[in-house]
Amino acid sequence: xxxxxxxxxxxxxxxxxxxxxxxxxxxxxxxxxxxxxxxxxxxxxxxxxxxxxxxxxxxxxxxxxxxxxxxxxxxxxxxxxxxxxxxxxxxxxxxxxxxxxxxxxxxxxxxxxxxxxxxxxxxxxxxxxxxxxxxxxxxxxxxxxxxxxxx
Numbered sequence: 001x002x003x004x005x006x007x008x009x010x011x012x013x014x015x016x017x018x019x020x021x022x023x024x025x026x027x028x029x030x031x032x033x034x035x036x037x038x039x040x041x042x043x044x045x046x047x048x049x050x051x052x053x054x055x056x057x058x059x060x061x062x063x064x065x066x067x068x069x070x071x072x073x074x075x076x077x078x079x080x081x082x083x084x085x086x087x088x089x090x091x092x093x094x095x096x097x098x099x100x101x102x103x104x105x106x107x108x109x110x111x112x113x114x115x116x117x118x119x120x121x122x123x124x125x126x127x128x129x130x131x132x133x134x135x136x137x138x139x140x141x142x143x144x145x146x147x148x149x150x151x
Contacts, residue, residue, distance in 0.1 A: 001017060001018070001019065002017070002018045002019070002020060002021055002023075002024065003015060003016070003017050003018075004016050004018065004024060004045050004046075004048070005045070005046040005047075005048050006033070006043050006044065006045060006046065007043070007044055007045075007046050008035035008037070008038060008040040008042055008043055008044075009040050009042035010035070010037075010038050010040060012035050012036075012037035012038060012040075012080060013046065013080065014035065014036055014037070014080070016033065024045070028043060036080075036084060037080055037083065037084065038141075086140075087140070087142055090119060090140060090142065091119075091142065093117055094116075094117035094118055094119040095116060095117065095118050095119070096118075096119055096120060097118045097119070097120040098120050098121060099120065099121050100120060101118065101119070101120030101121055101122045101126070102122045102126040102127075102129070102130060104118055104120070105118065105122075105130055105135050105137065106130070106133070106135065109133070109134075109135045119140075119142070122137065127139070
């Protein structure tokens with residue numbers, strides 16, 4: 001099993017597991033590899049350091065952490081994972097109304113349709129008009145890969 005650190009053209013970093021290095025090459029060439037954040041098919045391997053098993057008595061293993069204990073560490077992987085959790089939650093708990101988003105949001109707001117969470121597509125002008133009517137909306141880009149199982 002080969003585990004590679006991967007990155008898309010937008011610098012979203014993620015991990016890929018493959019049966020072999022050749023399997024990675026095959027999947028990359030056939031367009032099967034996509035970024036789980038943005039859906040980009042422009043993927044590259046990142047350099048990886050080997051994993052070292054150091055005994056607890058070695059100086060390297062007992063070196064102090066590079067940041068004070070108890071303080072959060074900004075980690076792009078954590079931010080990406082959090083974004084994916086939010087995106088999947090939105091997909092699982094809302095109805096996709098597609099291009100009819102603005103119209104359906106108005107129907108819900110004016111009690112002409114059942115109240116529920118919806119998502120869809122709206123232009124900047126549509127969003128501005130909805131906000132002027134007192135209808136709260138927010139933009140959250142959802143790539144196609146969020147709607148499918150992520151391995």
